[in-house]
Amino acid sequence: xxxxxxALQVLDILRTSILAGHMGEVGDALPPEAELMAALGAGRNVxxxxxxxxxxxxxxxxxxxxxxxxxxxxxHHRFSTLxxxxxxxxxxxxxxxxxxxxxxRLGAPELVATFLGVAPGELLHRIEVRTFLDDQPCWLTTSYxxxxxxxxxxxxxxxxxxxxxxxxxxxxxxxSEVVIEAVVAGPGVATLLxxxxxxALMRFERRIFDHHGRPLEIGFVRSRGDKVALVQTLPRVRLxxxxxxxxx
Numbered sequence: 379x380x381x382x383x384x385a386l387q388v389l390d391i392l393r394t395s396i397l398a399g400h401m402g403e404v405g406d407a408l409p410p411e412a413e414l415m416a417a418l419g420a421g422r423n424v425x426x427x428x429x430x431x432x433x434x435x436x437x438x439x440x441x442x443x444x445x446x447x448x449x450x451x452x453x454h455h456r457f458s459t460l461x462x463x464x465x466x467x468x469x470x471x472x473x474x475x476x477x478x479x480x481x482x483r484l485g486a487p488e489l490v491a492t493f494l495g496v497a498p499g500e501l502l503h504r505i506e507v508r509t510f511l512d513d514q515p516c517w518l519t520t521s522y523x524x525x526x527x528x529x530x531x532x533x534x535x536x537x538x539x540x541x542x543x544x545x546x547x548x549x550x551x552x553x554s555e556v557v558i559e560a561v562v563a564g565p566g567v568a569t570l571l572x573x574x575x576x577x578a579l580m581r582f583e584r585r586i587f588d589h590h591g592r593p594l595e596i597g598f599v600r601s602r603g604d605k606v607a608l609v610q611t612l613p614r615v616r617l618x619x620x621x622x623x624x625x626x
Contacts, residue, residue, distance in 0.1 A: 385427035388420050392428055396437060397452050397607065407445040408438065436604055450604060453511065457608040460554050462539040463601075464511065473512050476535045479570075480506040483525065490522045493585065493596050503528050507535070508570055515571050516605045521597040540586070540597070550589040557583040558608070561600070571602055578603035 392414075395401050401408060408414065414425050429446055432438045439449045455463045464474050485499040494502070503525050509517040521540070523530065533543030544551060561581045568575045582599040 384420060384424045385431065388418050388424055388428035389431045391418065392432060393435075393437065396432070396448055399451070402448055404448050404451050407447050410445065452605060452607045454607050454609050457610045460541060460551060462541055463517070463606060474539075475510050477508045477510065478505055478531060478535050479508055480504075481531060486522070490596060494522070494524065494593050496524070501525060505531055505534070511605060514605070516602045518567060518570055518600045519597055521595055523595040527594065540584075540595070544586065544594060549594065551594075552587045552589040552591060554587065555585040560603075563600075567600055571600070573602060573604075580606070580608075 392401075392408075396408075408429075409417070411422060411425055411429075414420075415422060418425065420428075429438060429440065433440055433446075437448070437450055438446050440446045453464055482504055483501050484504055486494065486496055486502045488498045490502065491498045491500060496502070502522050504520065504522050507517075507519045507521070508515050509519065519540075527544070527547065529547050530540070530543040533546050534540060541551060559581050561579050563571060563573050563575060563577045563579050565575055567579070568577060571577075571579075573579075580601045580603055582597075582601065584595075584597040584599060585593065586595045586597075587593055
């Protein structure tokens with residue numbers, strides 16, 4: 379177990395360094411094994427095991443006789459304000475686009491109706507959107523909303539930004555509730571996102587409200603785990619003697 383534990387620790391350090399851009403860009407070679415061994419204070423077998431783990435994750439590719447090369451990078455999304463992934467990219471419109479897979483009106487399922495404050499069976503709009511980053515499919519979204527918001531589809535197809543789309547229609551947004559969990563890709567999702575069945579995904583359950591607290595949309599987003607990383611700065615709240623946040 380000792381070597382496996384050491385390899386995992388080395389993998390974590392290398393993974394963080396690579397995805398933060400400290401070891402080069404996509405297509406660049408990593409330093410030779412001897413340099414990695416010296417920098418990490420690890421033996422050759424530990425370093426090789428860590429590199430093999432990165433290869434299995436799809437972060438690097440090892441080419442016999444040539445070295446180990448970075449083959450993927452992640453978009454870091456600061457998950458602290460209400461904004462779309464990649465909204466701070468300077469060339470976002472050229473790199474991110476949406477593709478509407480299906481668009482329809484349907485009677486509201488009971489649970490969706492409860493959230494949107496309508497009667498079960500009342501007509502809603504539903505769209506399914508696949509969003510691309512640098513021409514690679516990264517996100518798959520199913521969204522339910524009131525028919526009055528149907529104009530959102532034009533904006534979403536252009537750049538995949540739901541929040542800008544709603545604001546373009548004149549809505550002032552309030553808070554959004556987001557639940558995030560880890561899931562794996564089933565056959566249908568795997569095909570649409572061009573990943574292997576069983577690949578790691580992040581699933582977002584998103585609920586958007588206007589500034590009066592009126593629900594506007596509920597959406598379910600599946601994001602490729604190998605393309606996006608969530609970043610957040612968390613403040614520390616001092617607790618009282620009972621382990622509770624202070625009042626007021």
